[in-house]
Amino acid sequence: MSSVEIIVASLRGAHVAALVSLFGTLVFLTLVARAAMAEAPVDAPRLHWRLLRLARVSTAFALVIGTAWLVVETVVIAGTDDIATTLRALPVVAWQTQFGQWLLLRGLLLLVVLGLLRPRRAGLAVAPMLGAPMLRAPMPGAPMLGAVLLAGIALVLQPLLGHAGAIGGGVGATLIASEVMHLLAAGAWLGSLLPLFITIGTLPHNFAATACRSFTPIGLSAVLVLAGTAVLQVTDLMGDMPGLFGTGYGHVALVKVGLFGVLLALAAVNRLALTDRLAGAAPDAARRHMRTSIAIETVLGAVVVITAGFLATHTPGTHEEPVWPFPWRPSLSVFAEPDLRGEVIGALVAVGVAVIMTVAGMIWRRMRWPALVVAAIIAARAIPHLDLLLVEAFPTSFFTSPTEFAATAIAHGAKLFAANCVACHGAEGHGDGPTAKSLPIHPADLTAQHLWAHSDGEMFWYVSHGFDAPEGGVAMPGFAGTLSSEARWDLIDYLHAHNAGDSMRSTGTWSHPVPVPQFDATCADGHAIDLDDLRGRVLRIIAVSGDAATLSVPLAARGITTILLARKHMAATDPAACVTSEPETWTAFAILSGVPDDALVGEQVLVDQNHWLRAHWRPGEPGDWNDPQAFASVVADLAAHPIAADTGSGHAHQH
Ligand code: HEC
Numbered sequence: 001m002s003s004v005e006i007i008v009a010s011l012r013g014a015h016v017a018a019l020v021s022l023f024g025t026l027v028f029l030t031l032v033a034r035a036a037m038a039e040a041p042v043d044a045p046r047l048h049w050r051l052l053r054l055a056r057v058s059t060a061f062a063l064v065i066g067t068a069w070l071v072v073e074t075v076v077i078a079g080t081d082d083i084a085t086t087l088r089a090l091p092v093v094a095w096q097t098q099f100g101q102w103l104l105l106r107g108l109l110l111l112v113v114l115g116l117l118r119p120r121r122a123g124l125a126v127a128p129m130l131g132a133p134m135l136r137a138p139m140p141g142a143p144m145l146g147a148v149l150l151a152g153i154a155l156v157l158q159p160l161l162g163h164a165g166a167i168g169g170g171v172g173a174t175l176i177a178s179e180v181m182h183l184l185a186a187g188a189w190l191g192s193l194l195p196l197f198i199t200i201g202t203l204p205h206n207f208a209a210t211a212c213r214s215f216t217p218i219g220l221s222a223v224l225v226l227a228g229t230a231v232l233q234v235t236d237l238m239g240d241m242p243g244l245f246g247t248g249y250g251h252v253a254l255v256k257v258g259l260f261g262v263l264l265a266l267a268a269v270n271r272l273a274l275t276d277r278l279a280g281a282a283p284d285a286a287r288r289h290m291r292t293s294i295a296i297e298t299v300l301g302a303v304v305v306i307t308a309g310f311l312a313t314h315t316p317g318t319h320e321e322p323v324w325p326f327p328w329r330p331s332l333s334v335f336a337e338p339d340l341r342g343e344v345i346g347a348l349v350a351v352g353v354a355v356i357m358t359v360a361g362m363i364w365r366r367m368r369w370p371a372l373v374v375a376a377i378i379a380a381r382a383i384p385h386l387d388l389l390l391v392e393a394f395p396t397s398f399f400t401s402p403t404e405f406a407a408t409a410i411a412h413g414a415k416l417f418a419a420n421c422v423a424c425h426g427a428e429g430h431g432d433g434p435t436a437k438s439l440p441i442h443p444a445d446l447t448a449q450h451l452w453a454h455s456d457g458e459m460f461w462y463v464s465h466g467f468d469a470p471e472g473g474v475a476m477p478g479f480a481g482t483l484s485s486e487a488r489w490d491l492i493d494y495l496h497a498h499n500a501g502d503s504m505r506s507t508g509t510w511s512h513p514v515p516v517p518q519f520d521a522t523c524a525d526g527h528a529i530d531l532d533d534l535r536g537r538v539l540r541i542i543a544v545s546g547d548a549a550t551l552s553v554p555l556a557a558r559g560i561t562t563i564l565l566a567r568k569h570m571a572a573t574d575p576a577a578c579v580t581s582e583p584e585t586w587t588a589f590a591i592l593s594g595v596p597d598d599a600l601v602g603e604q605v606l607v608d609q610n611h612w613l614r615a616h617w618r619p620g621e622p623g624d625w626n627d628p629q630a631f632a633s634v635v636a637d638l639a640a641h642p643i644a645a646d647t648g649s650g651h652a653h654q655h
Pocket of ligand 1: 451
């Protein structure tokens with residue numbers, strides 16, 4: 001983060017903190033303090049006056065800091081570096097950017113609130129400092145309710161000034177809705193802390209205890225809303241766990257969650273232990289403890305709000321490669337292994353039983369200790385088996401490949417493999433290269449199904465950092481120093497394509513879902529397409545020897561795009577077909593089919609709507625695809641058995 005970004009984030013946070021304080025104070029005045037003020041008519045005017053002053057000071061802070069924020073954003077947006085040009089750019093940013101317009105609207109609302117909060121308007125009939133007692137607690141009048149409403153609106157404008165506003169569309173709308181709820185709840189809870197502090201210092205102790213009790217329903221519902229909406233925002237913006245643990249954005253969010261936990265604990269102590277003591281025998285000590293605890297809460301609350309300001313400035317985790325910080329990650333892959341599955345399920349059931357026994361022990365007092373002891377023994381025996389739910393992980397485990405499984409990447413990877421890897425892994429990747437025998441451990445068979453158990457990010461780690469042999473020494477060198485990261489990603493695409501081709505050659509099918517490699521093609525009307533333009537369509541790819549006229553295939557078929565794969569340049573002449581003639585695309589399809597480049601002519605491949613490679617036919621094989629009826633039945637079979645779009649190697653094209 002640059003220093004300007006830090007200043008922007010701090011100003012944004014401080015500005016929101018002032019708005020939170022304003023909204024919370026007004027909520028406190030209208031909803032929480034009334035019962036206590038009615039009970040304590042002598043002290044009520046003084047309390048009322050103090051709270052009103054707090055609200056006014058908060059408004060003034062919000063206005064001043066908001067202005068400073070506008071100035072600094074102007075410097076950032078307009079790139080100005082002296083006062084005169086900044087001042088000239090100020091009205092432009094204020095009037096002509098979305099940010100400026102929303103901020104101006106907020107400023108206007110705050111000025112109106114300031115007017116409504118003048119003591120006479122806000123329902124304070126008697127100047128309280130003169131000590132004239134009031135006979136009843138002031139009921140909130142129209143100006144007061146208006147002030148609460150406007151302060152709430154000013155607060156919830158916040159998302160329009162940050163990411164959620166910029167995202168737009170469906171995601172934008174739910175995010176904005178949840179952020180609005182989140183802000184109102186934060187305002188009602190955190191903003192009420194200072195008023196609570198003042199109330200406990202102003203009112204006699206038993207009336208202060210009344211105020212604490214009236215605060216409970218508001219505080220509790222605010223906490224529930226905060227937690228619920230936070231979960232929504234985290235999953236939407238962060239791309240789940242890797243984003244949370246692996247990105248700067250996620251770390252700030254974790255700090256926020258941690259502080260929230262501490263705040264919650266302090267609030268629980270205040271309400272469950274100290275409030276009753278405030279109304280009880282030793283009120284003075286309770287009052288002191290409570291004020292200290294609320295003061296700490298207030299500071300932490302301010303830190304939370306300012307942290308949120310940093311979150312809004314930082315790039316959300318979905319745009320960043322997450323660097324995984326732990327040496328393992330959770331994985332459900334064990335459920336695919338029949339001999340281990342039972343062990344894990346047994347352990348999970350045992351942990352469930354232990355939890356039920358613990359809960360039962362809490363409820364049924366007489367059985368408490370025996371139940372807890374048995375539960376502890378069961379848990380202690382079961383939990384170690386759960387490490388089967390963890391697999392080894394690396395900092396790059398959740399990296400995604402930037403190559404989009406392009407044909408050019410696969411072809412490039414093939415060359416790199418021949419130059420760097422065959423000595424150990426062998427020309428066909430079976431782990432039988434010339435130097436394999438002399439190695440401390442046997443090189444892996446890269447054509448095994450096991451290869452697909454690793455995420456792209458894990459493969460990237462292996463190729464970058466290699467392996468040490470268990471007895472010491474290097475089993476496989478890392479290539480981070482000799483090959484660029486693009487080259488290493490290309491190698492991984494080749495390993496996947498080659499593995500698929502090996503399966504096709506030995507079994508006649510692709511036993512693991514493989515996406516179609518990306519390539520460009522030209523269609524008859526001369527326009528160039530890439531495969532993303534054809535998403536949702538079934539593709540029939542035919543490797544031709546160079547002359548489309550010799551094809552005996554009827555090319556036009558409903559819902560299907562035919563693509564002729566040529567080895568040499570060829571013009572797209574048939575209006576029913578597109579042509580691709582990059583040599584890399586030819587090579588990539590030869591690798592995926594498990595044949596040498598020269599043997600690909602005549603081969604046909606069928607790709608489903610989600611762009612998985614599905615079926616494959618070569619001249620001489622049964623079920624001649626050049627016969628329209630036979631071909632139609634292959635297409636129908638494919639449509640009847642779709643592959644879920646998220647199965648596979650994580651090669652989703654959209655990334
Ligand atoms: C010096 C010999 C050597 C060279 C060169 C070498 N490897 Fe390896 N490779 C190994 C050995 C040995 C293993 C097995 C390590 C183990 O099982 O702990 C291995 C394992 C792997 C694995 C893990 C496979 C799995 O399923 O667990 C991958 C992926 C891999 N190598 C890719 C490559 C690539 C790509 C290259 C070329 C850039 C390469 N290797 C070059 C020796 C080598």
